[in-house]
Amino acid sequence: MAAPIAPPPVIQLDGIHKVYDSGETTVQALRGVDLTVRRGEFVAIMGASGSGKSTLMNILGCLDTPTQGRYLLDGQRVDGLSRNALADLRNQKLGFVFQGFNLLARTSALQNVELPLLYDRTRGRPDPKALAKAALQRVGLADRLDHYPSQLSGGQQQRVAIARALVTEPTLLLADEPTGNLDSRTAIEVMVLFQALNRQGITLVLVTHELDIAQYATRVIDVRDGRIRRDAPVLGPHSASDDLVALDAESPDSLLDNPMVGAAGESRPEAVT
DSSP states (O other): OOOOOOOOOSEEEEEEEEEEEOSSOEEEEEEEEEEEEOTTOEEEEEOOTTSSHHHHHHHHTTSSOOSEEEEEETTEEOTTOOHHHHHHHHHHHEEEEETTOOOOTTSOHHHHHHHHHHTOSSSOOSOHHHHHHHHHHHTTOGGGTTOOGGGSOHHHHHHHHHHHHHTTOOSEEEEESTTTTSOHHHHHHHHHHHHHHHHTTOEEEEEOSOHHHHTTSSEEEEEETTEEEEEEEOSSOOOHHHHHHHHHHHOGGGGGGOTTBOTTSOBOGGGOO
């Protein structure tokens, strides 16, 4: 009996270069990056300002194209695709979570989450509203469907953004500084959610400059001067659920306002189903 064929990596970068040429100045943002990310990994990308991590994230997200090299996303060659083809690929394969949430201010949480389905030109969705409701329930916001962003806390807005990223059932979830605008406690709540999603098999790549946030991933990549300088597994990743419970033990009153923790102080990752 033939051995089963292994699925392709979600991300395969071979010799990726990115050069920005303004005419007077040439900037080599990426210098021969090789990277493989397999299904179910949770990868944190770190680097100082100007290191090339944002350029790398833009290329992974099909928001920019490499000057040189090969990029395969879920086995499909990406470099060389047209702008329209890249847009379709983003909507089919990728979910995005940003630091600034990027929610439409005059649109409800439910309508914000529906948007990617309305822009999907390749797959017919029989009931986008039901899919959006299910995505919001998955992140623990079933009771906030009709709320506008201004009626939600920062952590709730980020969870709406995560639901929007999940609603198309993407192959890869890309999070660019998703905790950058959040206080430390709310940041841990978001990482509880990310770790729960990863346990369900979702592949995540997260860009962060915070080492404590990177320690919730299972693999950390350091980018410096346009190159990957370090790529190593996290030995004993932190449990965001445990850290949240420990934080609440220090401040018991905060339990009353925390939808991610139960009455007995235990974390509720089961809100993600």
